[in-house]
Amino acid sequence: MAKATPVTRHKLxxxxxxxxxxxxxxxxxxxxxxxxxxxxxxxxxxxxPWALYHEPHGLEESIPQWLRRWNGDGxxxxxxxxxxxxxxxxxxxxxxxxxxxxxxxxxxxxxxxxVAIATMAAEHLLERGFRHFGFFGIEGENWSEQRYxxxxxxxxxxxxxxxxxxxxxxxxRRRSWERVENHIARWIAALPKPAGVLICSDQRGSQFLEAxxxxxxxxxxxxxxxxxxxxxxxxxxxxxxxxxxxxxxxxVGYQAAALLDTMLRGGSPPGxxxxxxxxxxxxxxxxxxxxVADAHIGMxxxxxxxQAPAGVRIDGIARQVGLSRSVLQRRFRSLLHRSIxxxxxxxxxxxxxxxxxxxxxxxxxxAERAGFKHQEYLGAVFRARVGKTPAQVREEAR
Numbered sequence: 468m469a470k471a472t473p474v475t476r477h478k479l480x481x482x483x484x485x486x487x488x489x490x491x492x493x494x495x496x497x498x499x500x501x502x503x504x505x506x507x508x509x510x511x512x513x514x515x516p517w518a519l520y521h522e523p524h525g526l527e528e529s530i531p532q533w534l535r536r537w538n539g540d541g542x543x544x545x546x547x548x549x550x551x552x553x554x555x556x557x558x559x560x561x562x563x564x565x566x567x568x569x570x571x572x573x574x575x576x577x578x579x580x581x582v583a584i585a586t587m588a589a590e591h592l593l594e595r596g597f598r599h600f601g602f603f604g605i606e607g608e609n610w611s612e613q614r615y616x617x618x619x620x621x622x623x624x625x626x627x628x629x630x631x632x633x634x635x636x637x638x639x640r641r642r643s644w645e646r647v648e649n650h651i652a653r654w655i656a657a658l659p660k661p662a663g664v665l666i667c668s669d670q671r672g673s674q675f676l677e678a679x680x681x682x683x684x685x686x687x688x689x690x691x692x693x694x695x696x697x698x699x700x701x702x703x704x705x706x707x708x709x710x711x712x713x714x715x716x717x718x719v720g721y722q723a724a725a726l727l728d729t730m731l732r733g734g735s736p737p738g739x740x741x742x743x744x745x746x747x748x749x750x751x752x753x754x755x756x757x758x759v760a761d762a763h764i765g766m767x768x769x770x771x772x773x774q775a776p777a778g779v780r781i782d783g784i785a786r787q788v789g790l791s792r793s794v795l796q797r798r799f800r801s802l803l804h805r806s807i808x809x810x811x812x813x814x815x816x817x818x819x820x821x822x823x824x825x826x827x828x829x830x831x832x833x834a835e836r837a838g839f840k841h842q843e844y845l846g847a848v849f850r851a852r853v854g855k856t857p858a859q860v861r862e863e864a865r
Contacts, residue, residue: 491521492544498698499716506720530554541727561730563723575736577723579714584745585617588693591748592663598625599662606633611667618665651678666694669701672709687756697749707752714745763788775814776838824864
């Protein structure tokens with residue numbers, strides 16, 4: 468999937484101009500939409516002010532009536548249908564799409580990277596020892612299918628075919644709620660256990676977990692469940708609370724505003740979609756488990772998670788679990804398809820990313836607290852394993 472570098476804002480070179488009038492056609496019913504709005508506002512506050520036009524609403528089938536009579540300069544929109552796209556194109560003003568569900572639009576797109584999101588979720592489940600998986604998606608949604616494809620690719624080394632349940636978009640109209648829940652429950656019951664399941668969106672989390680209860684399947688002991696969007700009210704209302712990927716919709720709003728600003732100043736939009744990387748996995752009870760049948764390896768995983776930032780050594784782990792180093796390494800690789808050293812690095816990288824995103828510690832201090840020997844080694848590991856420098860990871864998080 469094509470990538471593009473983040474948009475940078477051009478400097479003003481003329482006399483002060485009239486404040487740009489910008490319409491935000493972004494729903495407020497979902498956390499992702501609200502985060503995009505926050506990102507736009509952050510950009511505007513950090514730069515020259517815009518006159519913003521917005522009315523709270525859900526995802527619409529057409530543009531608001533007031534927009535048809537509006538004489539503005541630009542639009543940032545979550546374009547849900549071809550009809551909305553046609554109406555916006557007819558206005559003749561610059562438009563930036565921040566949804567990406569309508570293909571082949573004449574507008575630039577700023578969006579989250581769905582494949583990277585699914586890969587992060589897969590890594591979260593693989594690190595916990597899962598070897599069976601499932602995906603709960605929505606029929607006919609391209610973003611759901613992209614997440615399924617990315618998830619399958621990320622777990623392909625341990626499972627070649629990931630079962631998927633595609634919930635029809637009009638399931639509530641076509642069938643009763645009870646029938647839908649029972650149908651999902653039968654699919655859940657048929658999954659091999661234990662398994663890790665990715666739900667395409669937090670909106671479906673409560674529904675999926677209710678189906679788990681109907682199937683008498685324990686979460687997280689039999690199914691570890693991860694979702695996407697980190698919409699906190701939706702995640703916390705779930706039983707158990709739902710782990711979720713923080714995809715970075717706030718950054719989408721910020722970069723969309725930066726791109727629109729460039730266009731309003733006469734600049735050209737990029738030729739490719741701007742896809743932004745997810746930030747982190749927010750672990751809650753629904754996936755806070757280790758799926759390892761071998762008690763020695765399960766104990767080793769827990770020790771690595773707890774002690775890796777403090778400088779754990781393989782010999783020390785072997786002593787604590789009561790196995791020789793060679794036996795532990797052989798059983799660890801056989802069960803998890805990665806070495807103990809790789810697992811230690813994974814835990815240290817995760818911890819370092821969290822410190823980079825959430826603290827102002829120097830890179831040297833981050834390296835020390837995450838268990839790396841020195842700042843240079845931290846940088847080398849990040850370039851090799853993450854594909855970015857620690858400074859780039861911190862900048863993206865900001």
